[in-house]
Amino acid sequence: MNGRIVCAACEAVDPEIVVIGGLRRTSCPSCHHSQRVDIEPFDYTNFAMGGTGLAPERLAAQADFIATRLQDGARALEIGCAAGDLAQALHQRRHFATYDGVEFSPARESAATRLNNVFNAPLETLLASGAIAAASYDLVLSSHCLEHLDDPSAMIAAMRLALKPEGLLFAETPNRSGHSRLPFDDNRSHIHFFGVSSLTRLLARHGFEVIAAETGARLDARYSDSLRTLAKIHAAPAPDAMLLSNHPLVTGVDRVVVWGAGRMVEEMLEHYFDSSRIDFFIDKDARKHGTLRLGRPVRGPEELQKGSNWTLLVNSLEMEAPIRADIDKNFSGRVGRVIGIGELLQ
Ligand SMILES: [Zn+2]
Incomplete structure (x- = not known):
């Protein structure tokens, strides 16, 4: 890596470096994010990001977390949709106008039977070519995907572009090591190790305000402590003089x-x-x-x-x-x- 190291979550320059398993990673004193400095090549040919954690109770918990805060009729886009299992669980809870996905691994063939459109190109490319229109989705999702990316900040920026101004962003990653008893995670395909402070910092930097968050979300035995968030684009507070006076208890009452x-x-x-x-x-x-x-x-x-x-x-x-x-x-x-x-x- 050339030049100075910059924290991917908070942009602090030259964060502390620790060595684990002979490989350097950062330990950011500002937001507590950790990211690999030495990255081993990982063969993604047959690996679907987000493709683990298929236990029915896990999919149900994840889908419930999203569906309780989502209206029917949404247009959804899932980055790293794997075989479409989360999409299927969400379809059991909400009606979607469309549910599209991005998936590079062969799992996209299964996903194609469950989703409306499954793209095989980076979101930035799809936005640039017009294959995906800007501001066209009500919900963009990424489950156990951000931690694999070189540049998760670029992904959040692209997700924001694809999202309507009132839309929701769902992101789930391991929480720190992903396991409450393990002090660190040395999964070689994981480049970033998020925590509550670093994921919310990253989202905030892109204009997102976290409106719901949960730790201890179980992916599987190794990642039994995952961090689940829903965020929306922050808007300055504005009064709403009708908010309480439009309540059904006082409608029809003149004064x-x-x-x-x-x-x-x-x-x-x-x-x-x-x-x-x-x-x-x-x-x-x-x-x-x-x-x-x-x-x-x-x-x-x-x-x-x-x-x-x-x-x-x-x-x-x-x-x-x-x-x-x-x-x-x-x-x-x-x-x-x-x-x-x-x-x-x-
Ligand atoms: Zn940081």
Whole structure:
């Protein structure tokens, strides 16, 4: 290797070097990634990356992890799809508009019977030729593939190109050595040894935010501790004034009365509840009476006596039980329905 060594995960320059089995590898002090410096040639002719770990319970756990966070009708692309076993397990859980794969080994012949299209070229090439369109997939997957690559960063970059802006990236690798009792992994086909910090760092560098992660995922006896992640392209946070006010519990209700003019007004309602749907606030603190919150007046509980069939939103988690007891005791004839803010968060 010429020149300086750069950590493939975090781009730290000249990470520490350790020697295992006579071969040098890095030990990055910044992100704890390890990557081989001395790489033995490995014959991939008949080796399918991602082709191990075919126990039904393993495939089910992997497919469940993805499917619970995926809508029906997705377009999926699996890098290193091997014989298509994960694809098959996912098809049992979700409907896919298309499920394509990339596989170089002869396993692609089996995969071709289970997937829509199985490509036999690097993803970068497929994107450059137009065989795969940019921003065309809802889900891109790579299971036990990144650790075999010279340049996993280039692969993540290509996967991002293939992904729609709202899409999901699934990546699974051994977690560190891949086994909780083994201090290192000397699988000669593995060039990279990821951990939680280095895989999330690599993904973050390409704009991905990990939204779900799991360690201890069992591939097989040797790799019983695998690291499973789902990530999406990070977006700056934006308020959504309809998020809670669109909840089914309050649809069809013209205006609600909010009981509680405390800090949850700014922390929750201002960001996530349409204030035009608030009639007025109730608070027992007389110092707040006559003031405005979110442009709506704050009044005392006795205001409820001036009407009937109110829909009340209890805007407190800590005080919800005593507020409900107060309503039951003093205003039950005046109140149609009581909804807790916690219910809107479910
Ligand atoms: Zn690093």
